[in-house]
Amino acid sequence: MYRIAQKTGVSNKQAALYRLIGIIGALVISSIFILITKKNPIQVYASMIKGAFGSYYRIRSIIIRAIPLAITSFGISVAFKLKFWNIGGEGQIMMGAFGAALVALNFPDLSKPVLLLFMAVTGFVFGGLYALIPAIFKAKFNTNETLFTLMMNYIAIKWVTYLQYSAWKDPNAVGFPKIADFSKNAWLPDVFGIHAGWVVTLVLAVVMHIFMKHSKKGYEISVVGESVNTARYAGMNVKKIMLEALFISGGLCGLAGMIQASGVGRTLAVTTSANAGFTAIIIAWLSRLSMPVMVIVAFLFAAMVQGGVFIETAYQIPQAVTEIIQGMILFFILGTEFFIRYKIVPVKKEQGGN
């Protein structure tokens, strides 16, 4: 017989090794799917890497894909630190983008810095308020936040669909219904050839890391997350901390939405969030809620998508294979967490363990 015991003292190096083994395991299993298409898996993986990193243009495209993933992960992880399972990132991104669009479309002639700042603040506030709704109910009535935030995603998406296909439909656009493009003043400027979102990402990674690890608020959030009773005993206002944290959490997601709308789409669209809200949950979790790690993981996730786009054209392998590989890597990495945190200890029979 055996029992499972918590493990302590696993070094980061060992943990990284476990994860690496996990990734290799995932790639081996995923090879089965590539073999179905009668292609050589090693060749395909190699060209995925080449396709992802092979040129300046491609790396640029990875960074653009990684920006919303990273910023949304920052947001999600603030809530997760509190053990508030905010899976409403998708909706909060949409509402942030909606707020930004509201400003951009109504004040197209403001000067660029003023307009962008106005958009960013509105996006943050809209995303934050949208996350605040389930947080208020959680604080007051202990309403299940996982399900609440999940439902809020679909309401936000339907709302933006309504705007795009009906209320805000650009009468001048021919063909596919779309919302009018923002004025040029509402476009994020490029910094070294990539929209400024990457600068925001890096700054936020540092700021949020310091906020979570070294500020009073950040400390309070982690105490509440560890034990609500300890927090109460220490005289913390648990409800207030939860509401503040969720406003920040949703706000960051909203900011990601503003950046996508302004820097990539040039307008608000149903596709603005592009599943980033869900992917970010996975990224935040894999990074164990560490902001700097999230930047790297978001980059790798984006690289994988980029590599998938490449092999679709190069090998006629459906792009869906990247989702399979992504899923597999997730399964394996999630699985290895167990071996990092626990060990299996044999139990002698006479001790009566079972």
Added chain:
Amino acid sequence: MDLKLFLSAAVIAGTPLLLATLGEILTEKAGNLNLGIEGMMLMGAVMGFITAYHTQSPFLALAAAFLTGALGSLIYAFLTVTLRVNQQVSGLALTTFGTGFAGFLGQKYVGLLVPDNVKAALANVKIPLLGDIPFIGDILFNKDPIVYISYVIVIIIGIYLYKTRKGLNLIAVGENPAAADAAGINVNLYKYVHILIGGALCGLAGAYLSLIYVPAWQDNIVAGRGWIAVALVIFVTWNPYKAIAGSYLFGGLDILGFRLQKFELSIPQYFLDMLPYAATIIILIIASVKKSKKNLPPTSMGLPYFRENR
């Protein structure tokens, strides 16, 4: 609009929702929130279709969908029960995987139709006597075999949950796994069995879409219905009998907007589409405000069970 035709269509649109909802009820009753429904439905849909296409056998197709759904949920069960990984993240990973799985295997079949003999085998069959009841007969008892199977599953789950000792054990596992464990219930075994059956039902729900509802293969055939099922479980407060009415209601909402267009009503489709989710939120809030034990999620849902921390 012909009310009878509309209600009849609502039952058909509601059946995949019903099957998936029943599956998720079992899963959540065991204390596990599986957000992989969408993925498992897609896996079942694609394997059901491919099997039907190559074997021409409706039985094998449904069996394949059933097993594929169970297989998908086995990954989830292993991660969350044995390895104690976060349930939300594991479920989302399963949805990612399932979406890729269906997109990958289904690519060659896009636009192909279900073979005629499979279609014929799954065509509507009128139940004698019950099918002759005016109005209701045609709506409920002149349907394809899977609809009837779904009725049977509802009754079985209802009896199981409320009238049997094992069902009571299951509720104990979901409410308080430590107490259940202390009472000698094999918590992990209960979780595994119900997660697997839950996944199998989701697989069947997917096959209903690809074999009967559409019936052809198209990309992203499930189109968010898995998430509606997550909402439905809450809407019907984990009750399999209420799940019938809830599923047909949401199924009706799904096709309502499409039909209302003919009448140029002033309610845009988009707001009708929001209704299932908004209604679910309201139910969730009411249940938590009233603190009525009956309508709340199983207490341990979402939390891994650590026997060592008992």
